[in-house]
Amino acid sequence: MRLKISKHVLGIVGSPRRQGNTDLLVEEILRGVKDAGGTTSKVLLDVMDIRPCKGCFACEKTGVCVQNDDMAELIEQMKASQVWVLGTPIYWWGPSAQIKAFIDRWVSISREHFRGKRVVLAIPMGGGAESYARHTVGMFRDIFDYLGIQHIATVLAPGFGRKGEVKTAHSIMEEARQAGKKATA
């Protein structure tokens, strides 16, 4: 008999809105993870203290960031997870400042902790077409290629600017749930 070790999936919400469209999509993906037997946890970047990178490059020499905030603990959670669900709304055709601050701090993390990780992107946007996300998805793809991250799925939700309205989009919610299952398989 082969023992299957269940995957842990960490959802990271980069929207300032609690129970907004990003949060709901990430939660739905995490539901799919549970359907497939995985375990989950979720963090809201906006309520955490994650300061922007200071560009001092002390981490290049010491391996740790000089800033003493919530990022160190989040890095431990990232290391303990096999899959990350990264959620951000589209602001000005880009990621939110909150998720960018989090990404910028990746500079202090050793490359080995990224290689082979699986990532699902969850990106709602007020704009009515998926093309509003093209620069953001492109940015993430370049990052994932560079770090050797496996990009499992991208759940896009165009046309959802009002808080929480993505809940009513059954096909997108179903796609989110399936993405969670796929990432856990």
Next chain:
Amino acid sequence: MIKSQRVIGFVGSPRRNGNTEILVDEVLAGAQEVGAQVEKIQLTHLNIGPCRGCGSCKRTGKCAQDDDMAVLLEKMTESHVWVFGTPLYWWGPTAQFKAFMDRWYSAEGSMFQGQRVILVIPFAAGSASEGIRHIVGMFETSLGKRNIFATVLAPGVYSLGAVRRHTEVLERARQTGRDVIQISS
């Protein structure tokens, strides 16, 4: 008498005297040489909270956050040329710059109309290749391609102040500052 034009430069890098600031300084110096009034803003020294996504600015016309952004929007409105400088971090703008950008949401659309913009983007990769396409795309779609007067790219610069050795890039930055005043006024 012709009223002198106002040029405002924003430095989105956390580093003092880094490549972004040096290049923004060059653009501003070029504009000043030909009679413009110039001012430089270091975003990292200011208190600019990320957008809360609360939407209250769409009802009241102003942001619910009481920080340094209100003054910056006034300065942007009074300026004829905006110089936006950010290093490339993870294929995007810095979190500091993105927080500033996200807060444009509360501004009147008229603030952007016909505005002339110069982008300044130093980055570590050796050539101005694919790596900058998403950041440039974010700016072009957000501001309108025709409003972008010029983009000063500085490939191959990483360590603090390395761009000082790239005299041709410095000269291009300075000339761009002269041109934006002389060609379009």
